[in-house]
Amino acid sequence: MTPSAEPRLAAPSAFAPDVAGNDDLPLTPQASPGRGVVPFDLPGVYVGTAEYAEGPTGCTVVHVPAGARTAVDARGGAVGLSGGYDFNHAICLAGGSVYGLAAAAGVSDELLARRRNQVRxxxxxxxxxxxxxxxxxxDNAVxxxxxxxxxxxxxxxxxxxxVGRCGAGRSATAGKVEFGRAEFTGQGAAFRAYGDVKVLVATVVNSVGVVVDRDGAIVRGNYHSAEGVRRHPAEDYAAMIGRPDAPAPxxxxTTLTVLVTNVRLPERELNQLGRQVHGSMQRGIQPFHTENDGDVLFTMTTDEVDLTGVRSTGLATLAAEVAWDAILDAAR
Known part of the structure; x- marks a missing residue:
């Protein structure tokens, strides 16, 4: 992806009262295929998406039927999270802010039904x-x-x-110094295998910050239509210092991320893997973890292989590059 990518501007909501919500419409869940898929080789890991076109808004589910130990790293000033358990059979990412947390309850209901209501x-x-x-x-409340x-x-x-504008990323945007400069993003994913070690990272980029590539170019967000350029938010924020009429944040x-690996790690190292990768994502999203973001990264392991040759710091360094690839994929 290059800085010359065509702008994908998002029209800001009018936030009018009495707009349509779920109870006002005959909603039917639809498939949410996006622009394609990223294949990955992690047996026993399933991914599904669905959307309401009337929003549009959607959700993404990562399902590990055998269950997976999980570390959760939540940062920023506006986190929307349910559960946050250290062991999960599924992770549900969704739009809809606090109201979208109901989607995770639906995943629970479906899993209960699949087990024939066994509640031991x-x-x-x-x-x-x-x-x-x-x-x-x-302009709706769906x-x-x-x-x-x-x-x-x-x-x-x-x-x-x-991947693409699908699932939880159906109406995700980035680069919101002012909303009129925001661009649609979506959800992206990347997978790498290093010998027996496997890493999948998927992310929904809905950030204040812009998306930045490895050359330092801004590839999505904070698009100034008059000049036809994308600016680093630091340029705009510097110009706002001392201005009483500066736009409000x-x-x-929120940027939501799921990292799945097959490496067996102790709890402390699993947590540190998530922290290191989450921190590294600042390179691809600038700024990140702001008071107006609610960034969450779930790190899951299927506990299949031992890590040899490098320590967990090395694994996290590799996974950080996979995460950057996923961010760029979300901005395509």
Whole structure:
């Protein structure tokens, strides 16, 4: 992707009262295929998406039927998170801000039904969820609900991650110094295998910050239409110092990320893997983890192989590059 990519500007919501919500429309969950899929080789990991076109808004479910140990790293001033467990059978990412947390409950309902309502302690299906605020780019109150979460899980396929403007990233945007400069992004994914070691990173970029490539060029967000250029937010913020008429920060932002590896790591190292990778994402999203963002990264392991030759710091260094690839994929 190059800085000359065609702008994909998002029209700001008018936030009018009495707009249509879920109870006002005959909503039917739809498939949310995006522009394609990123294949990955992690047996036992399934990914599904679904959307309400009336939003548009959607959700993305990462399902590990065998369960996976999980570390959660949440940063920024506006986190929307449910569960946050250290072991999960599914992670549900959704639009709709706090109302979209209902989608994770739908995933739980579907998993319970699949186990024929078995509720012994060791039969419980654990689901964590996180949401982005995507109302800024649409004039309605439609949000992912339990029915949409169930549909996303039912659509799940092994070894394929849908990417583009789909799932939880259906109405995601980036580069919001002022919302009129925001551009649509979506969800992106990248997968790498280093011998027996495998790393999948998927991310929904809905950030205040712009997306930056490895050459330092801004590839999505903060687009100044008059000049036909994308600027680094630092340039705009510097010009606002001392100005009483400067625009207020744009609220309602979040980047959600899921990292799945097959490496068996102790709890402390699993947590540190997530922290290091989450911190590294500042290179691709600038600024990141702001008071107006609610960034969450779930790190999951299927506990299949031991790490040899490098320590967890080396694994995190490699995974950080995969995360940057996923960010750029979300901005395509």
């Amino acid at each position: 302690w060791d039969d419980l299906q654990i689901v964590s969820g996180a949401v982005i605020y995507d109302f800024s780019a649409r 949000s992912p609900d339990a029915a949409l979460g169930r549909a996303a899980l039912r659509n799940a396929k092994e070894g394929e991650f849908p 744009v609220p309602g932002n």
